[in-house]
Amino acid sequence: MISALSFRLTKRFGTRTVLDEFALDVHGGEFVTFLGPSGCGKSTALNLLAGLLPATSGEIRLDGSPIDHLPPERRGFGMVFQNYALFPHLTVFDNVAFGLALRRRPRTEIAQRVRRMLELVQLAEYEARYPGQLSGGQQQRVAIARALAVEPRVLLLDEPLSNLDAKLRLEMRSELKRLHADLRLTSIYVTHDQAEALSLSDRVVVLRDGRVMQVGVPAEIHDRPRTRFVADFMGYRNFFPVTVDRSDGDLVLARGKDLMVTGRPVTPLAPGAAAVAAVRPEDIELTAELAGPNVVRGTVRLTEYLGREHDVEVVVDSGTTVMARVAQPVGVGAAVGLRLPPERVVVLPSEDSP
Amino acid sequence: MSVPALMLPAAIYLLVMFVYPFAYGVVLSLQAKDGGLSLANYLAFLLDPWQARTIWVTASIAVPNTVLTVLLALVVAYRMRRGMWMERTITTALVLPIALGTVLVAEGINGFYGPKGWLNQALLAVGITDPPRLTHNYTGVMIALLVQHFPFCFLMLLGYVSGIDPALEAAARVLGAGPWAIFRRVMWPLIAPGVAIAFALVFVMNFGVFPSAVLVGQPAGATRTIAIAAYQQAFEHSDMAMASAIAVVMGACQLVGLGVILVIRRRMAATGVATMGAGKR
Numbered sequence: 001m002i003s004a005l006s007f008r009l010t011k012r013f014g015t016r017t018v019l020d021e022f023a024l025d026v027h028g029g030e031f032v033t034f035l036g037p038s039g040c041g042k043s044t045a046l047n048l049l050a051g052l053l054p055a056t057s058g059e060i061r062l063d064g065s066p067i068d069h070l071p072p073e074r075r076g077f078g079m080v081f082q083n084y085a086l087f088p089h090l091t092v093f094d095n096v097a098f099g100l101a102l103r104r105r106p107r108t109e110i111a112q113r114v115r116r117m118l119e120l121v122q123l124a125e126y127e128a129r130y131p132g133q134l135s136g137g138q139q140q141r142v143a144i145a146r147a148l149a150v151e152p153r154v155l156l157l158d159e160p161l162s163n164l165d166a167k168l169r170l171e172m173r174s175e176l177k178r179l180h181a182d183l184r185l186t187s188i189y190v191t192h193d194q195a196e197a198l199s200l201s202d203r204v205v206v207l208r209d210g211r212v213m214q215v216g217v218p219a220e221i222h223d224r225p226r227t228r229f230v231a232d233f234m235g236y237r238n239f240f241p242v243t244v245d246r247s248d249g250d251l252v253l254a255r256g257k258d259l260m261v262t263g264r265p266v267t268p269l270a271p272g273a274a275a276v277a278a279v280r281p282e283d284i285e286l287t288a289e290l291a292g293p294n295v296v297r298g299t300v301r302l303t304e305y306l307g308r309e310h311d312v313e314v315v316v317d318s319g320t321t322v323m324a325r326v327a328q329p330v331g332v333g334a335a336v337g338l339r340l341p342p343e344r345v346v347v348l349p350s351e352d353s354p
Numbered sequence: 355m356s357v358p359a360l361m362l363p364a365a366i367y368l369l370v371m372f373v374y375p376f377a378y379g380v381v382l383s384l385q386a387k388d389g390g391l392s393l394a395n396y397l398a399f400l401l402d403p404w405q406a407r408t409i410w411v412t413a414s415i416a417v418p419n420t421v422l423t424v425l426l427a428l429v430v431a432y433r434m435r436r437g438m439w440m441e442r443t444i445t446t447a448l449v450l451p452i453a454l455g456t457v458l459v460a461e462g463i464n465g466f467y468g469p470k471g472w473l474n475q476a477l478l479a480v481g482i483t484d485p486p487r488l489t490h491n492y493t494g495v496m497i498a499l500l501v502q503h504f505p506f507c508f509l510m511l512l513g514y515v516s517g518i519d520p521a522l523e524a525a526a527r528v529l530g531a532g533p534w535a536i537f538r539r540v541m542w543p544l545i546a547p548g549v550a551i552a553f554a555l556v557f558v559m560n561f562g563v564f565p566s567a568v569l570v571g572q573p574a575g576a577t578r579t580i581a582i583a584a585y586q587q588a589f590e591h592s593d594m595a596m597a598s599a600i601a602v603v604m605g606a607c608q609l610v611g612l613g614v615i616l617v618i619r620r621r622m623a624a625t626g627v628a629t630m631g632a633g634k635r
Contacts, residue, residue, distance in 0.1 A: 050528055051527075052527065071527070071532075079525065099529035
């Protein structure tokens with residue numbers, strides 16, 4: 001059964017507010033990610049939804065009916081944990097069967113369902129093993145099968161990939177994507193990894209200090225961050241303090257000590273307003289011109305070879321450091337011009353308010 | 355230095371302080387009155403109903419008390435596994451008897467539970483004229499042993515229980531397990547090996563009970579344990595050979611108890627229950 005989930009949650013530990021009126025409507029079958037740095041409240045939110053922590057105030061509704069009063073064992077959710085949390089004394093089969101056995105399903109039905117789940121996560125031949133005999137990726141697949149076996153109304157995933165090594169993480173990410181495409185389960189995914197959030201989600205919620213900074217589809221969060229915090233989190237590494245000169249339709253012209261820049265404003269900005277022009281390293285281009293609009297000039301201080309590309313650290317004449325990712329190698333000490341394409345520059349209000 | 359060389363001091367210590375006295379005791383226990391080697395001392399002990407009865411008396415204290423101690427410690431440790439209000443204060447209070455020593459605890463028990471103790475005076479004050487007798491009998495020894503061995507058992511089990519990843523419990527809950535199902539299906543299988551070890555250690559300590567049996571028990575009758583029998587042979591009858599024989603019988607009983615517990619634990623391990631646990635084994 002695919003269920004819609006809506007909630008409004010506040011959580012305080014003593015005087016510290018961990019979640020402040022965090023509210024969201026999750027549609028049936030939607031994949032929503034809570035994204036943020038550690039301590040932003042994302043895992044707390046997931047634990048509140050699961051019922052593992054009591055909320056200070058707020059409500060949770062599943063298909064319109066409140067479920068706040070239900071203990072976790074009666075919410076009918078599935079949950080996948082960062083450290084897998086498999087029962088070490090049970091075989092893979094018994095781990096996956098755990099929730100079904102508690103529901104007192106007939107033995108043959110349990111066996112059938114467990115086998116189907118293990119096939120789904122491609123572990124059919126491992127049913128007699130113990131968790132300690134499996135690799136991290138296999139353990140996490142068992143954990144996913146265990147959560148799916150009970151046909152949860154909502155699937156909660158708490159940083160399920162962060163204990164895996166880089167290669168496995170990519171594989172499991174595709175696997176999660178495939179599972180969601182097949183099953184269309186309403187899913188809530190917690191991560192601090194922007195790439196995971198972008199690739200898996202229908203919608204991303206960026207959290208900071210228990211507050212929602214921005215909610216949107218991945219492309220929106222990626223291309224149109226509304227605050228410097230979100231921009232920073234989404235990989236904008238260059239921030240130039242500027243003052244808005246004038247608005248010009250979809251673009252603004254702004255002036256800073258480093259450069260004159262044209263960029264896209266995320267919110268209407270009046271002339272004279274203090275702002276920040278942000279640009280990603282990979283959007284910066286090397287240019288032969290050493291002056292002009294949207295161009296800064298500087299000296300290469302450091303280069304890092306990445307295989308296909310080079311990360312270059314350039315010290316601009318005014319002293320600011322700019323990070324660029326370029327295709328062709330440049331030498332340390334070379335004088336270079338860097339062009340910031342106007343369509344790739346976002347101009348943000350300089351106060352960090354949502 | 356090589357590893358064997360590093361082990362030398364410990365080996366010498368064991369040899370001098372344990373192996374030699376133990377072997378000496380065993381040989382002594384086999385010495386007959388006329389000087390030859392025989393089993394006469396053992397037969398004399400086991401065939402004398404007044405003496406042999408001490409084995410039964412000791413077991414009837416040690417086994418129920420071990421069950422009680424481990425059960426109580428398990429319940430308290432399980433309840434405290436995720437921490438609780440005033441945890442440090444409570445733990446300190448529970449563990450204090452270890453630091454006080456057997457005699458002081460026995461004195462305290464006499465002072466509180468004794469015929470003229472606070473408890474009886476309080477009971478008399480509220481009009482209960484015939485309060486139960488709680489010291490200088492079986493009950494007194496049970497109370498004393500519980501007070502002495504509970505802290506040790508509690509600390510050991512708390513280590514086991516709190517060492518289990520809390521996420522396991524969370525996972526079980528989300529999958530539909532209530533408190534009892536969590537205990538039975540997840541926590542107990544993981545704690546059981548630790549409980550077996552705690553049971554074994556408390557049993558061995560209980561079986562050797564001496565000071566409590568004398569100070570708050572009835573050393574001439576209901577709580578005349580095997581250790582008291584050995585003591586009387588050695589220091590009242592100056593019969594070291596017989597005393598050694600009794601001590602060896604006591605050791606044998608403890609080993610049998612340990613063996614039974616370890617067999618049960620092994621069987622749990624064979625069914626997969628104890629293959630992986632709380633990190634400690």
